[in-house]
Amino acid sequence: MVKSWDIDLRIPLRFGLIAGLIALMESVIGIVTLSWERSLVANVVTMGQVLLFAPAIVIASMAAKQANQDKKLVSLLYGLVTGFLTAIPLIILIAMATAFDLRQFMPNVSPALIELLTFGRSPVAGSLILLGVTSLMGLLAAAFDFLPKFIQRPLLMGLIVTLTIGIFSEILSNRLRDLVSVDFSRAIFEGKALKTIIAAGLFAFVAVLNFLWNQFQEPIRGAFGSLPPRLTRVLRVLVILVLIALGLLIPTIAGTYLSEVINNVGIFVLMGLGLNIVVGFAGLLDLGYVAFFAIGAYSMAVFTTEGPLGVSNMSFWAAIPFCIVIAAFAGIVLGVPVLRMRGDYLAIVTLGFGEIIRILALSDLLKPYIGGAQGVLKIPKPTIINFFAVIRDFFVNLFRGLPLPKAPFETIDLIKPEQFYYIVLAGCALAWFVSWRLGESRLGRQWMAVREDEDVAEAVGIKLVSTKLLAFAVGAAFSGLSGAFFASKLTSIFPHSFKLDISINVLCLIIIGGIGSLPGVVVGSIILVGMPELLREFKEYRLLMYGILLVVMMLARPEGFIPSAVKRREMLTADEQMQASAETESAAGD
Amino acid sequence: MAMLELNNVHAFYGNIHALKGISIEVNEGEIVTLIGANGAGKSTTLKTISGLLKPRTGSITFEGEDLTIFPAHDIVYKGIALVPEGRGVFAKLTVIENLDMGAFSRTDREGIAADLDRVMTLFPRLEERRKQIAGTLSGGEQQMLATARALMAHPRLLLMDEPSMGLAPVLVESVFETIQEINQEGTTVLLVEQNAHMALQVADRGYVLQTGEIVLKDTAKGLRDNEEVQKAYLGME
Numbered sequence A: 001m002v003k004s005w006d007i008d009l010r011i012p013l014r015f016g017l018i019a020g021l022i023a024l025m026e027s028v029i030g031i032v033t034l035s036w037e038r039s040l041v042a043n044v045v046t047m048g049q050v051l052l053f054a055p056a057i058v059i060a061s062m063a064a065k066q067a068n069q070d071k072k073l074v075s076l077l078y079g080l081v082t083g084f085l086t087a088i089p090l091i092i093l094i095a096m097a098t099a100f101d102l103r104q105f106m107p108n109v110s111p112a113l114i115e116l117l118t119f120g121r122s123p124v125a126g127s128l129i130l131l132g133v134t135s136l137m138g139l140l141a142a143a144f145d146f147l148p149k150f151i152q153r154p155l156l157m158g159l160i161v162t163l164t165i166g167i168f169s170e171i172l173s174n175r176l177r178d179l180v181s182v183d184f185s186r187a188i189f190e191g192k193a194l195k196t197i198i199a200a201g202l203f204a205f206v207a208v209l210n211f212l213w214n215q216f217q218e219p220i221r222g223a224f225g226s227l228p229p230r231l232t233r234v235l236r237v238l239v240i241l242v243l244i245a246l247g248l249l250i251p252t253i254a255g256t257y258l259s260e261v262i263n264n265v266g267i268f269v270l271m272g273l274g275l276n277i278v279v280g281f282a283g284l285l286d287l288g289y290v291a292f293f294a295i296g297a298y299s300m301a302v303f304t305t306e307g308p309l310g311v312s313n314m315s316f317w318a319a320i321p322f323c324i325v326i327a328a329f330a331g332i333v334l335g336v337p338v339l340r341m342r343g344d345y346l347a348i349v350t351l352g353f354g355e356i357i358r359i360l361a362l363s364d365l366l367k368p369y370i371g372g373a374q375g376v377l378k379i380p381k382p383t384i385i386n387f388f389a390v391i392r393d394f395f396v397n398l399f400r401g402l403p404l405p406k407a408p409f410e411t412i413d414l415i416k417p418e419q420f421y422y423i424v425l426a427g428c429a430l431a432w433f434v435s436w437r438l439g440e441s442r443l444g445r446q447w448m449a450v451r452e453d454e455d456v457a458e459a460v461g462i463k464l465v466s467t468k469l470l471a472f473a474v475g476a477a478f479s480g481l482s483g484a485f486f487a488s489k490l491t492s493i494f495p496h497s498f499k500l501d502i503s504i505n506v507l508c509l510i511i512i513g514g515i516g517s518l519p520g521v522v523v524g525s526i527i528l529v530g531m532p533e534l535l536r537e538f539k540e541y542r543l544l545m546y547g548i549l550l551v552v553m554m555l556a557r558p559e560g561f562i563p564s565a566v567k568r569r570e571m572l573t574a575d576e577q578m579q580a581s582a583e584t585e586s587a588a589g590d
Numbered sequence B: 001m002a003m004l005e006l007n008n009v010h011a012f013y014g015n016i017h018a019l020k021g022i023s024i025e026v027n028e029g030e031i032v033t034l035i036g037a038n039g040a041g042k043s044t045t046l047k048t049i050s051g052l053l054k055p056r057t058g059s060i061t062f063e064g065e066d067l068t069i070f071p072a073h074d075i076v077y078k079g080i081a082l083v084p085e086g087r088g089v090f091a092k093l094t095v096i097e098n099l100d101m102g103a104f105s106r107t108d109r110e111g112i113a114a115d116l117d118r119v120m121t122l123f124p125r126l127e128e129r130r131k132q133i134a135g136t137l138s139g140g141e142q143q144m145l146a147t148a149r150a151l152m153a154h155p156r157l158l159l160m161d162e163p164s165m166g167l168a169p170v171l172v173e174s175v176f177e178t179i180q181e182i183n184q185e186g187t188t189v190l191l192v193e194q195n196a197h198m199a200l201q202v203a204d205r206g207y208v209l210q211t212g213e214i215v216l217k218d219t220a221k222g223l224r225d226n227e228e229v230q231k232a233y234l235g236m237e
């Protein structure tokens, strides 16, 4: 524990400079200008304002927390100074931009940026206002911490939810227009932003809800706990049924565009579940995971394409098992040479394998079979029997005394994203179920043992070879299935769709979600695949946000959003250890 | 015929000749100890028995069956369990999960439950710490866990590699008491030790290993009384 009774100005100095540099960077790269007019809540706050002032607020609050708890004045001072200092780099930027034309070096330092940083005033007056604003924000951020926790948390939650809905206003308002009515949508959204009054209501609603939940969480949990076990089981089944119903209704609610995004997320969920088995369960770091995705996609392509490269006229459904088996086999083929390798060596070799597959796909050698750079075209979408029509006809004809429907039945092509969604959902559900059962099985224990310590695993009688190969095979099978969906969804595939960045993306999403955790894979995919898709309007800046998110996440929550049980325990014990050592330290100090 | 027989075993690490034709016998019910200085080849001997290292020549038989043809993970199914040097527990798993893993080679639920009771009585400390992460146990507790983990395989022969290494003197004594207790319950023990003093007190017989060769073999009492052993390993003048 740091015991600083005195004021240590180095603290706000350091924090303030960091905040200032972040704000400066955001300004210089142009994202503040780009999003300055982009309202989140109409007439109240824009995305650009949030981006520009968030560093001052967040970091001033961090600085204020460094002060001793009962020294409220010191923490206010820290907040104020941090906020004040945040403006300094920006003011230097204003001064330099006024004196010289910086656009040669920094193309985004435009008059528009300077104008918004100075609030449309003269450089001097504008700088002073900016200084005042950030100082005030720093001060308020420090003061916010004096509020009791039970008030802080609901306010924060309300703010986060309202701003998030504000960001996605355009998509949401489009959906409301289709689902309810134009008038309803207009009543809630104004342009690309939430209406002021609605935002206020939403904020209050979320805050109150969060407040009530925090207050009554314990009694509610207790009440549920004391229900008779049969009733809890019924309730659990009900919840699962509601979730399934929701899962089935999603495309109707989400519409075409969002369904497409969800399908992309689902394809990555499927890959993530597979890599989770290899990396999360068995602890084998595989950086060439895209290879199996490519193998699955190319298998689907050549088996089903109606173009000249087709080897059979299989249907989507007939090709699926082949795609899975071929990918699993490839998993074993890769697995054999790397059996003896560990950690970083394994990562490098698998990385190479991933590249080899892509280069093979590009090569002249395989061009006659898989099309080289031209790829494979004319891959059909899946077709299913129109059960609805068949059943309807069955009953209608039954009553009318007409002949009953016979094979071949009426079919429909799953062309729209809303339809393809069900295929992806089924694939993910299957992979989830298999992962869950395997995780709890004897094989799951073998993977856990191999992950934790290969030598001890061998000593207790675990066959390293088959354990590892099975992990590679199952992981590759999921990825192959995912690739097969991918090919059918796009109807044409090219080698450049299977680059290293896919492997890295999948690895990142399982780390962000929480390695070894199934819900984590879904959360990670939504954050790393879904969000960038929805934030397209921010162009290349979303990649920057992505990078920042990764760094912040690894610093703040290295165990991931939804850590697995083992990881959570590990973190808990680390915390407990820290607590214990802190206690002994203070005891020694007395 | 002895339970375990090593006959003229040569083992290599690359071209380092680590075992130069050693022959060892362990009879059922015994505690046999293998003493020797650092680097003498004690751990290598245990690795060769448990299949982690294949001998280049020589034979190893367990209850008349040739062991050298089996991979390491099969040896445990034969009834031999190894407590490796430097503990050998799954550091991130809990005590109970480690014990559960120790019984991986078995499917007899009742037998496993009975052995769990047995190791928990043998090591009450572990009972108290069922849910604790193995990596956060103290050195002595980790040694207990490693031994308990090996016992969960219900071995007839237990191979122990320097179980007293790095433990406080008080704990060392209890480690050797436990070894005797395990032996009295019917498990044969091959014990590798640098702490010759303690090892020779609990063992029935012993071998002295020097740079990959057996230089002496005798009853424990015989070795305790041997002048050379006293000088080199027991620190007596």
Ligand SMILES: Nc1ncnc2c1ncn2[C@@H]1O[C@H](COP(=O)(O)OP(=O)(O)O)[C@@H](O)[C@H]1O
Residues within 6 Å of the ligand: B013, B016, B018, B036, B037, B038, B039, B040, B041, B042, B043, B044, B045
């Ligand atoms: N993995 C290894 N690679 C190469 N040499 C080794 C290895 N392990 C042990 N050795 C060598 O084999 C000899 C015997 O080692 P070891 O059996 O570990 O001795 P002890 O257990 O008696 O201290 C030593 O000379 C040691 O340096």
Ligand SMILES: [Mg+2]
Residues within 6 Å of the ligand: B042, B043, B044, B085, B162
């Ligand atoms: Mg040794």
